[in-house]
Amino acid sequence: MSGVIVTGPPKAEAKDVDALAGYGVAIVHEAMGRTGLLPARLRPVQQGVRVAGTAVTVLSWPGDNLMIHAAVEQCGAGDILVVTTTSPSTDGMFGELFATALQRRGVRGLVIDAGVRDTRELRELGFPAWSAAVSAQGTAKATGGSVNVPVALGGRVVRPGDVILADDDGVVVVPRERARAAVEASEVHEAKEAATRAAFQDGQLGLDRYGLREKLTRLGVTYVSYEDHVRGETHSQDGAGAGA
Numbered sequence: 054m055s056g057v058i059v060t061g062p063p064k065a066e067a068k069d070v071d072a073l074a075g076y077g078v079a080i081v082h083e084a085m086g087r088t089g090l091l092p093a094r095l096r097p098v099q100q101g102v103r104v105a106g107t108a109v110t111v112l113s114w115p116g117d118n119l120m121i122h123a124a125v126e127q128c129g130a131g132d133i134l135v136v137t138t139t140s141p142s143t144d145g146m147f148g149e150l151f152a153t154a155l156q157r158r159g160v161r162g163l164v165i166d167a168g169v170r171d172t173r174e175l176r177e178l179g180f181p182a183w184s185a186a187v188s189a190q191g192t193a194k195a196t197g198g199s200v201n202v203p204v205a206l207g208g209r210v211v212r213p214g215d216v217i218l219a220d221d222d223g224v225v226v227v228p229r230e231r232a233r234a235a236v237e238a239s240e241v242h243e244a245k246e247a248a249t250r251a252a253f254q255d256g257q258l259g260l261d262r263y264g265l266r267e268k269l270t271r272l273g274v275t276y277v278s279y280e281d282h283v284r285g286e287t288h289s290q291d292g293a294g295a296g297a
Contacts, residue, residue, distance in 0.1 A: 092207030106133035115142030130159030143186035145170030
């Protein structure tokens, strides 16, 4: 497998990346029309952490972390390393030593559709990571790959310079040219949720706020008392027995 290392790709504006960091993954995903969510198998090795940064992408051979070493050189302050493999892998391709090198360069975190190890040390370092697996299985450094090319994670394309936002709920990608629009949409969505939260605190029901009672009626869902429900079940059972 040959490859390419692309240098100096365009990136989302830092101010937009930092603004998106103020919103949760769920809000940004909803605000963008329920798009951009990366696979649910990508889970954090820590809790209570939210990061946003610009993607430096890596396409590696499974069980081989050579291209992660190559990618470190391309990483800088405000980046998030995004790694995937040419076929599924759970090997521990990333650990404490990589995190130390990246942290020194100002990298904000890791998203890897494969395995990580040294999870305790990653937490102690304060280096956030989201991975598809945790495994002590070591890797080789023998096969070429690519850095800063578009990669696919669960059918979702991540390009170098796109915004990656990650928290306890998962990971979402925002195309770099849509970062400002995503910030504005997230601000509107958060304000809407704040109003709904206040309404719920005052006792309003979602059935009424969202007009869901009418939908239940259209779907043929009816209300019945417990007594009538039990009586109806009894009659149904009696009828079934009589025909047996």
